[in-house]
Amino acid sequence: MALVFDALLALAMLWLAWQGVHAQTLFQAVVSFMLFGLLIALAWVRLDATDIALAEAALGSGVTGALLFAALGQLPPEPIRARRRTRWHRRLLALAWGLVLLAPIALLLYGVLQLEGRGLGAEVNASLSQANIGSPVTAVLLNFRAIDTLLELVVMLSAVVVVWSLGATAPSPLPWLPAPSLPALTRLLFPVFLLTAGYLLWRGEHGPGGAFPAGAVLAAGFVLAILSGARAPAPDGHTGWRLLICLGPLAFAMVAGGVLLAGYVYFEYPPRVAGLLMIGIEIAAGISIGFMLTALFFAAERDHSSQV
């Protein structure tokens, strides 16, 4: 029974991936992509990776979907692509490329099947007591490979900086609303968004959750508020926005470097305060991720508001 479900899931994912690339309109492609993200989240749940499922559902499907829709709003309306008949030699070429690409996939599959054991789970669990935190995933993210996570935050920060350098962002535009129900819903749901983000942060210490899903939920709440007419100052050039966006990477880097002063190695948390430090980093990172994603959404809405 479970096998039937997994097979259906895999087939649906392949179909949606195909639709995402070959749909007749961009709108259909975006919707297919968002559904694809949701099914990927489901696949991660089936693989017992709840953390990644949470992050995928919130980031891959939710926030990315909002960004894609905002980008779609800036494009001129497109005509429906007519299905052209492809020439036989083009089909042959496509087939040849497909076969060429199949070879590395087969090689990868062979390599995966050759792997001994089931990943690094046993090693992580064995050294979990040294990490001073309950959740193995958070231990990996904030302790065993903390510098990778810091660099991920810096990459996100650079993305925001690059987007800002492309031009000034307007303050949030007053959206056109066909019905008064959206602001009412937002008033009702915004506290729930904040509560969920806080819950995910708190839960990251001992279970699935953490800064990335929490930040994505926070950003989703902000985006919903903007879409229902909440006013906020333009992010770029605003000191408050800059501080909030830098908070996570800054706190992370300060802890990493600060322990040097106390006589420890770079990124070596002092055992007595390790848990506290990691929770602090997690909270700062979650807030920053939320505001960074919102800033990206602001930038995507920018030109749209000036055109209308």
Place this chain on the structure above:
Amino acid sequence: MNLFIDGASLMLLVLGLLFFLSGTIGLLRFPDVFTRLHALSKTDTLALGFISASLALQSGSLLLTLKLLLITLLVMVAGATSSSLIAGAAIARGVRPWQR
């Protein structure tokens, strides 16, 4: 007692699936956006309620039941709002409701 709970749970699940099915058929077969919304939003709300009730009977825990209730309520509110937004946007774009 267990048999009774399992039977009730199964019945609710089947009912929910039937409503999902009828909503999907409506989405595919109805003539315009308004009738499709009508089919989808009503049946989905009902079907989700049935399925949540069925799962709540199986969960055997008050906390899980409350979480299922919360999910159902959130989806109901979000579904109603998004349906009204889609319908409002369609009217504003000049889509005339279908008439026989």
